[in-house]
Amino acid sequence: MRKTTTLGLTLGFAVAFAGTAAAQIKMGVAGPITGPSASSGAQLKNGTDMAAADVNAAGGILGQKIVLSYGDDASDPKQGVSVANKFAGDGIKFIVGHYNSGVTMPSSEVYQENGMLEITPSATNPKITERGMWNIFRTCGRDDQQGAVAAAYIVQHFKGKKIAIVHDKTTYGQGLADETKKAMNAKGMKEVLYEGINLGDKDFSALVSKIKASGADLIYWGGLYTEGGLIVRQMRDQGVKAPLMGGDGITAATASPTTNSPRSRGPAPRAR
Numbered sequence: 056m057r058k059t060t061t062l063g064l065t066l067g068f069a070v071a072f073a074g075t076a077a078a079q080i081k082m083g084v085a086g087p088i089t090g091p092s093a094s095s096g097a098q099l100k101n102g103t104d105m106a107a108a109d110v111n112a113a114g115g116i117l118g119q120k121i122v123l124s125y126g127d128d129a130s131d132p133k134q135g136v137s138v139a140n141k142f143a144g145d146g147i148k149f150i151v152g153h154y155n156s157g158v159t160m161p162s163s164e165v166y167q168e169n170g171m172l173e174i175t176p177s178a179t180n181p182k183i184t185e186r187g188m189w190n191i192f193r194t195c196g197r198d199d200q201q202g203a204v205a206a207a208y209i210v211q212h213f214k215g216k217k218i219a220i221v222h223d224k225t226t227y228g229q230g231l232a233d234e235t236k237k238a239m240n241a242k243g244m245k246e247v248l249y250e251g252i253n254l255g256d257k258d259f260s261a262l263v264s265k266i267k268a269s270g271a272d273l274i275y276w277g278g279l280y281t282e283g284g285l286i287v288r289q290m291r292d293q294g295v296k297a298p299l300m301g302g303d304g305i306t307a308a309t310a311s312p313t314t315n316s317p318r319s320r321g322p323a324p325r326a327r
Contacts (some may be wrong), residue, residue: 070281079122083142090129092241156180157226163191180230201302202234210242219248222277232277276301
């Protein structure tokens with residue numbers, strides 16, 4: 056409740072000050088317009104464009120029209136910080152983004168230092184909102200929530216089966232995998248394989264061989280649809296029929312036909 060109140064007061068004061076200085080409210084949209092998560096970045100941009108257009112068509116916010124600026128972080132933390140500094144220099148006070156947890160973390164520090172409010176629609180690492188920062192909010196669930204949901208599903212539907220856990224070594228992917236592993240282990244289930252891959256890899260034959268040798272009945276994937284889809288495809292090529300289960304990182308439309316897999320989605324609190 057306290058953080059929700061903070062958000063409301065911050066928006067109110069900022070809009071009030073904006074009204075005395077200009078007839079526009081500047082907002083920055085930060086995400087991977089290019090790079091491995093470009094399709095998700097496009098969804099972020101298009102969704103924000105549509106929302107801003109709807110608000111403006113209805114008269115704006117207290118009569119002020121929203122004007123959007125865009126920053127491409129290419130899913131890279133250093134580039135994300137550059138985008139944040141550019142927005143700060145341009146006098147932007149409201150940010151929609153970033154997409155990746157590993158980019159959101161360092162960028163949010165720049166926003167805090169410059170009095171900028173950030174709302175991420177997709178960064179799920181718990182630490183993002185556990186650092187005591189006034190300016191960062193999210194509209195999605197957290198990895199620890201998704202991990203609990205995933206573990207409950209696995210224990211219920213794969214009790215006595217062999218589980219492999221694979222992640223992409225990123226803040227998001229490994230964080231999600233670790234939370235699922237922790238919750239699963241607490242329920243008495245132990246994974247037969249715990250393995251990390253490198254983001255951007257295309258050849259997963261060595262990983263698939265390990266999965267095959269482990270006899271896994273289910274692979275839990277901590278990562279995005281880009282590598283997840285390739286892993287499933289190469290698993291099938293090598294005769295591994297076990298399903299791949301993941302979190303919100305495999306919710307892209309292009310992932311469903313490829314993975315044919317269950318997804319874990321926790322609750323989506325607004326102020327956690």
